[in-house]
Amino acid sequence: MRRALLLGSLLLSLSSLAAEPTEVQVLKAARLFDAKTGKVFTPGVVVVAEGKVVGVGPKAPIPEGAKVVELGDATLLPGFMDAHTHLTVEPGPDWRKDVIDSFQRTIPEQTLDTLPWARVTLMAGFTTVRNLGAEDFIDVGLRNAIARGIVVGPRILAASSSLSSTGGHCDYGNSWRKGLLAHDASPGVADGPDALRARVRETLKYGADLIKVCATGGVMSFNAEVDAPQFTQAELDAVVDEAHAHRRKVAAHAHGAEGAKRAIRAGVDSLEHGTLMDDEALELMKRKGTWYVPTAFAFHGVKELADKGNLPPDNVLKLKAVDVRREQVLRKAIAMGVRIAFGTDAGVFVHGRNAEEFALLVQAGLPPAEALRAATVNAAELLGVSDKLGTLEPGKLADVVAVPGNPLQDIRATQKVFFVMKEGVIHRHDTAPPSPAPAR
Ligand SMILES: [Zn+2]
Known part of the structure; x- marks a missing residue:
């Protein structure tokens, strides 16, 4: 099970690595956790280019031809x-x-x-x-x-x-x-x-x-x-x-x-x-x-x-x-x-x-x-990395994770991360709907 999952994510990261470095990606989910204020905003939108966050929120300008990643009933958070x-x-x-x-x-x-x-x-x-x-x-x-x-x-x-x-x-x-x-x-x-x-x-x-x-x-x-x-x-x-x-x-x-x-x-x-x-x-x-x-x-x-x-x-x-x-x-x-x-x-x-x-x-x-x-x-x-990481704000490195539902309502959602982006590269994106809390 885990092996299949790892293989899947390996293929994904290889294909992401192969993407044009200038490609703009737009991550969309029902919510976004703003680490600065501790509040959840709806909907969650993060625009990523060249490994960095370039826009956040539904009003962020989205360039034509951007690749949209729909993450559904989930919350986007900083890595x-x-x-x-x-x-x-x-x-x-x-x-x-x-x-x-x-x-x-x-x-x-x-x-x-x-x-x-x-x-x-x-x-x-x-x-x-x-x-x-x-x-x-x-x-x-x-x-x-x-x-x-x-x-x-x-x-x-x-x-x-x-x-x-x-x-x-x-x-x-x-x-x-x-x-x-x-x-x-x-x-x-x-x-x-x-x-x-x-x-x-x-x-x-x-x-x-x-x-x-x-x-x-x-x-x-x-x-x-x-x-x-x-x-x-x-x-x-x-x-x-x-x-x-x-x-x-x-x-x-x-x-x-x-x-x-x-x-x-x-x-x-x-x-x-x-x-x-x-x-x-x-x-x-x-x-x-x-x-x-x-x-x-x-x-x-x-x-x-x-x-x-x-x-x-x-x-x-x-x-x-x-x-x-x-x-x-x-x-x-x-x-x-x-x-x-x-x-x-x-x-x-x-x-x-x-x-x-x-x-x-x-x-x-x-x-x-x-x-x-x-x-x-x-x-x-x-x-000592606040200038680059820790929040989803324009100019910071695009480290973004997604968890199902709302982690403020169920903190254990953090154990069900199904999407991981590091510096604009997608390393994990489970396409199957997230399963209930894994009993480990
Ligand atoms: Zn120790």
Whole structure:
């Protein structure tokens, strides 16, 4: 089923690529979600030329000979953005095998493995992602291959190696201590402000777009307490100061309140997970305008792994530790008006399920329009790409998705994306009427 669908979309993207670059396309649907105001307008009309939006709304002038794409009882939205993915990994059916495989697969093999994951992410409507942590600059290579048009996938902002303290959450080599094969420290490992500054420079030198830093323990590693801080204030200050001097953003992984507060005080641009943050941390975020990327679906995904017996026992305990307050913290952050950007941690669950995050945000109290804004305007602002993306306005890149019905009435419509355009190229257009919500 999926194979047939992928083949269909491949044929479509090939034919779209073959189209004249100057061809004008007009996308028509019953509605359009205006990410700027959070309102839905009727009817939805987007005029696209040379990969950009040139007109929006029923009054937009339509040149003669334009190709009209009728999308029916659907809503047009800006391409979704996921501010937290791991396109270079995916859990298999057996965690023991995953661990051993991770040491036996060569870098080229790991790189090729990412191709279907990148494709399925784009087909789910995510035209831009931020990849927060990948070894060996695989995400940089994947980003470049997609940008050059030789691989189908979302536009990527790559962090490459996550910065970690020795033995910390993102020191993947040191974390596998169960008698299995272990490699040396991960390339992003450094201790002390000066060494961390050097890591930031090195990471940017080899092509990263931004810096990811692991400020506390985490769920999916085998070492350390999940809430324990793993960098000092001086270390985090150095990371942020160095990255910002290069005009690059910093995303901090944190669960515990102390590590989160050190990261927020240091001035990170976004705080990822934040499952055990206290009120002081949330107030600090609100005051400093730090973006919160809750990755709510990550924990559902990991829970599914645990239920299937596909999560090591140590990690099940860590999952339980963060799950105690996770939902409460998200609910409180939303109620307090902390700025939320959409991110999932895709890669700790199978790729392509990113849109399942929307319903969890709404369930935690975010109005549907705000959940959609989190994945469009807000994410664009966090990623620093607001000039090109995030809304459907003349002059912006033509990243457009369509979902059946009205997502403000049923947020789960976002899980039924049936049309995907990226920079004017149609990558997916299911012609059969969209089926009811897929039970996955
Ligand atoms: Zn992550």
